Amino acid sequence: MENNEIILLFAMNMKRIRLEKKMSQEDLSFAADLHRNYISDVECGRRNVSLQAIAKIAAGLEIEVSELFNK
Amino acid sequence: MENNEIILLFAMNMKRIRLEKKMSQEDLSFAADLHRNYISDVECGRRNVSLQAIAKIAAGLEIEVSELFNK
DNA sequence: ATGTGACTGATAGTCCGTG
């Protein structure tokens, strides 16, 4: 597979922002309407997230989508 | 399907940028290593694109991923 | 040069658990 650069960038930004907001993965899973285990997988860089899931995560974190792709 | 706001935002940005760069869909499909019909589908908002495909498209357009999510 | 329906194999995303 091996183009996981963007997957890791996304994962790291997501985790960093979630912690800044003092949310648990379960808080986020509820706010984003995604499964708790899925949030865990994404933050560990184990998932190739789709646009709609990206939008849900950004909404759950109350941020713009583009913030999840900052370098 | 419902929440296609982000899908349409992505589609419109992608098409606008591609045209600004004076590329055809076929040019982009070659540069991004994605099928021509797939590029067409994405620009028409018919696909829920994943992170890895997003990275390929941004690379093909020679832009940052976050530019595809500007409002 | 682009849009669309349809198809198949792969994987996104859910849910049950465990430590």
Add this chain to the structure above:
DNA sequence: ACACGGACTATCAGTCACA
């Protein structure tokens, strides 16, 4: 509160013929 596994269903990636 989180990582990880296994199993499941819904959907995505990738392609074709044709308009």
